[in-house]
Amino acid sequence: MVTKKHILQWLENTANAMEDNRQYLTKLDTAIGDADHGNNMHRGFKKVKEQLPAFKGKDIGAILKAVAMTLISTVGGASGPLYGTMFMHAGNKMAGKEELTPKEMGELLAAGLEGVKMRGKASVGEKTIVDALEPAVEAYNQSLGNGSDFQQAMNRAVAACEKGAEETIPMIAKKGRASYLGERSKGHQDPGATSVSFIIKSLNDACLN
Numbered sequence: 001m002v003t004k005k006h007i008l009q010w011l012e013n014t015a016n017a018m019e020d021n022r023q024y025l026t027k028l029d030t031a032i033g034d035a036d037h038g039n040n041m042h043r044g045f046k047k048v049k050e051q052l053p054a055f056k057g058k059d060i061g062a063i064l065k066a067v068a069m070t071l072i073s074t075v076g077g078a079s080g081p082l083y084g085t086m087f088m089h090a091g092n093k094m095a096g097k098e099e100l101t102p103k104e105m106g107e108l109l110a111a112g113l114e115g116v117k118m119r120g121k122a123s124v125g126e127k128t129i130v131d132a133l134e135p136a137v138e139a140y141n142q143s144l145g146n147g148s149d150f151q152q153a154m155n156r157a158v159a160a161c162e163k164g165a166e167e168t169i170p171m172i173a174k175k176g177r178a179s180y181l182g183e184r185s186k187g188h189q190d191p192g193a194t195s196v197s198f199i200i201k202s203l204n205d206a207c208l209n
């Protein structure tokens with residue numbers, strides 16, 4: 001079972017990952033964007049981390065929705081509304097829940113992906129968050145469907161997410177600021193695909209204990 005404690009740990013781990021990788025994400029966004037993705041993500045999740053004590057009395061759905069509101073108001077850029085919608089959809093799906101079964105975790109992840117796709121209209125191959133998140137969600141749910149336990153399915157999700165982020169390197173960006181570069185966006189890993197891989201890795205790390 002994934003409990004509220006795991007969810008709060010996930011958010012804290014994510015905030016720490018964004019702090020540790022702030023310069024790295026900004027470096028990726030310097031190559032194909034405007035050099036702010038690391039700062040955007042760090043600013044947003046730093047605020048989330050500050051709010052964690054106030055989230056303790058909320059159910060999982062309400063926590064995720066509160067995260068969404070914070071990200072929408074603090075991250076900025078293209079990624080703020082996208083990650084905001086991801087957490088909002090996940091929160092709506094998990095409304096009222098105090099803990100999650102492995103199957104419900106799959107629904108949380110699928111709802112988050114659906115939120116990103118609804119907001120950004122991107123599909124796999126366009127060098128965005130979707131290139132890492134979609135394979136992660138598919139790997140998780142397929143693995144669970146094939147009889148894997150929660151931890152195995154999470155490990156598959158992390159591996160698929162990191163692979164998806166790496167696979168954005170040869171892609172030509174079709175969405176967002178990087179798309180202005182056309183062919184010149186080739187040869188660089190997408191910042192958003194990379195930040196979502198930190199989010200999924202942070203979830204796995206939180207659920208390990």
Ligand SMILES: Nc1ncnc2c1ncn2[C@@H]1O[C@H](COP(=O)(O)OP(=O)(O)O)[C@@H](O)[C@H]1O
Nearest residue numbers: 037077078079120122128129175176191192193
């Ligand atoms: N339509 C979209 N769908 C999914 N992800 C997107 C979309 N547009 C941009 N992104 C993601 O947002 C990232 C850039 O975020 P950020 O630098 O914070 O915003 P901005 O591009 O406004 O400066 C990109 O690397 C990409 O992964």
Ligand SMILES: [Mg+2]
Nearest residue numbers: 033034036037
């Ligand atoms: Mg940017």
